[in-house]
Amino acid sequence: MLETGTQTPSSYAATNIQVLDGIEHVRLRPAMYIGDVHSRGLHHLVYEIVDNSIDETLGGYNDYIFVALNPDGSVTVIDRGRGIPVDMHPEKKKSALELVMTLIGAGGKFDKGAYKVSGGLHGVGASVVNALSEWCEVEVYRDGRAYFQRYERGVPQGDVRDIGPSDQRGTKTTFKPDHLIFKATEFRKDIIIDRMRELAFLNKTLSITVQDSEGNEEIFHYEGGLKEFVQFTDQSRIKLLKEPVYIYGERESTIVELALQYNDSYQENVFSYVNNINTHEGGTHVTGFRKALTRTLNAYAQKNDLLKNLKITLTGDDFKEGLTAVISVKVAEPQFEGQTKTKLGNSETQSIVESIVNEQLAEFIESNPNVLKLIIEKVKGAAMSREAARKAKELTRRKSVLESSGLPGKLADCSINDPEHCELYIVEGDSAGGSAKQGRDRSFQAILPLKGKILNVEKARLHKMLENEEIKTIILALGTSFGEEEFSPEKLRYGKIIIMTDADVDGAHIRTLLLTFFFRYMRSLIEAGKVFIAQPPLYLVKSGKDQQYAWDDDERNTIIESMKKMQKGKATVHIQRYKGLGEMNPEQLWSTTMDPAHRSLLQVSVENAMEADLVFSTLMGDKVEPRRDFIEKNARYVRRLDV
Ligand code: 0RA
Secondary structure (H helix, E strand, O other), X not given: OOOOOOOOOOHHHHHHHHHHHHHHHHHHOHHHHHOOOOHHHHHHHHHHHHHHHHHHHHOOOOOEEEEEEOOOOOEEEEEOOOXXXXXEEOOOOEEHHHHHHHOOOHHHHOOOOOOOOOOOOOOOOHHHXXXXXXXXXXXXXXXXXXXXXXXXXXXXXXXXXXXXXXXXXXXXXXXXXXOOOOOOOOOOHHHHHHHHHHHHHHOOOOXXXXXXXXXXXXXXXXXXXHHHHXXXXXXXXXXXXXXXXXXXXXXXXXXXXXXXXXXXXXXXXEEEEEOOEEOOOOEHHHHHHHHHHHHHHHHHHHHOOOOOOOOOOOOHHHHOOOEEEEEEEEOXXXXXXXXXXXXXXXXXXXXXXXXXXHHHHHHHHHHOHHHHHHHHHHHHHHHHHHHHHHHHHHOOHHHHHHHOOOOOOOOEOOOOXXXXXXXXXXXXXXXXXXXXXXXXXXXXXXXXXEOOOOOOHHHOOHHHHOOOHHHHHHHHHHOOOOOOOOOOHHHOOOOEEEEEOOOOHHHHHHHHHHHHHHHHHOHHHHHOOOEEEEOOOOEEEEEOOEEEEEOOHHXXXXXXXXXXXXXXXXXXXXXXXXXXXXXXOHHHHHHHHHOOXXXXXXXXXXXXXXHHHHHHHHHHOOOHHHHHHHHHHHHHHOOOOOO
16 A cells, blocks of 8 residues: 555554454453353453463463462463563554554464464453453563553553563563453452463473462472373372373474373373363374374283283273373464364374374383283273173163163153253152152153162273163163263253252262263263252241241341341241251242242353362272362362362
8 A cells, every 4th residue: 555645544543443443342242252251251361361471481481470369359460471572563653562452363463482372262362351351450571671551441541651670571460350341250269270280280390379369379380290280180099000101202393291190990081282272172182192002002012912811902992991191282383173172183293192102102111011011901901891891781781771762760751842941850869859740840840869879980880880770760861872982962851950969968979979970971961061950948937927048058147137127126037957858848849949930050060171070089089088188178168069
């Protein structure tokens, strides 16, 4: 375009319009940028800012991140990187800092090195956080000076200012999420800590300090990196190897890091990351790892004559039992695929991972023959039980469980057929089941009473589970079938699966058993938001004809107070504590816990698969000590059991 002296919208004015348009769009459609405006999106703001500091770390310029949850609801993130540049952009006539903070999508304009993350929702940049904040302040420490700029709802409140000398280096960002945008504005320390711990495991040179609003600090720094990650994940399990196997390699600008351990459980836990992003759906890096693991271990087992008495060949699945592994790759241009954009698609990554793991695992085995023996023993056990299960299956068992078209006799099904609108209540005990059957709206609510405790799936192999009556009943009622290949979530007969147990220790245990089952074997139902926990009231407070339900102690006390005030202190208030669902009559159960117009349900979500795995392995595993510790530490939170 020709520049003429009379051209009116100067490039300065043009950037301003661009900025305001950009900010307006982010504020109008926040979900497009950060996923949602609830707790998840809120915490995403912190990750966005921290991601920039992580980029500096990946470039080799930073080894420290400080995250503070401030008492006023704002968050501060500090790093010791190079500091966001502050010099004037020659055309836009604005400080680079201002552009980074206000131009939507400007973050990518700077060369942040080869490992700029470009996946899914990540990497939208500081400008989006800024636009969604009531206010935001940035300080940059560079070249012996400190610089400052403040923004309100994304708009600069003055130019970038030099605020004096500084002997530091780095960037400090403080922002307060806008309550006009966010439905939830309270940060949860545990959620922040989970992610910061994960980042510290994934970047072993990094030290991350998290400070809560009371000033308590926790430092996350793991010199062992992924090795310590695996140890942390397996803390409640009995380990097979003294130390995790650790592999590191670089090829064609791809970095591959991996740690693995075997434990005495039957579950497999593989966590995978690409550029620090959890790839829930796996992808080529995971495929490459599995192929190399199976191939190398198999080859060495043959070579060392460890399979001589085995009449069947080992399959990839046999190597999964009791495996815990974390694989982390750094890829220059990751291609993310899959439903949630968390599956790596780069085909070259598969062969790079495969060859690095093949080579290094071989080297490791050569110098640690005992480790090979231990693993192969375990894998042979898996293979033999697979064979036993296959034979048992052939003997009709599988047919009766999974292919019979009938519904379980105990199920009181609903009358409409549209799964979208149907609900399945899984209820503890026959008496509560009876109340639920009478109280329900039978058009769309089905009731499945459970006898007692279901099997602890954390300690059982697949074919054992199919012998368990309660588990069979649940699978049949759901209609989804079950097992790695057979599970068909699209056949689910209900839109909501609601777990309804007593408000006592046994109830909590049964609920945890059921959640363990769903988490380990039907996780996609949880991920699709289909699993819920019913919330029966804890108290019935009565005074004369007035009666009200309370869901916790605070609510109970408020009700008591208000009843006394109405009736001027003369009232006798009667409080009934519900221990079991069976203490409620069908009408009460309906009106408090099952009626969609009045009930409240907890939706079960897997915020963090690693953390959820830890909870289940601790609560349901073999080791007693960690379980006791865990229960003591978390006793205060049991009311909010969100996985
Ligand atoms: C672009 C270029 C340079 C640094 C950064 C961005 C940077 C951004 C953030 C955000 C948070 N912390 C950060 N640290 C650095 C390098 C400029 C140079 O060459 O010095």
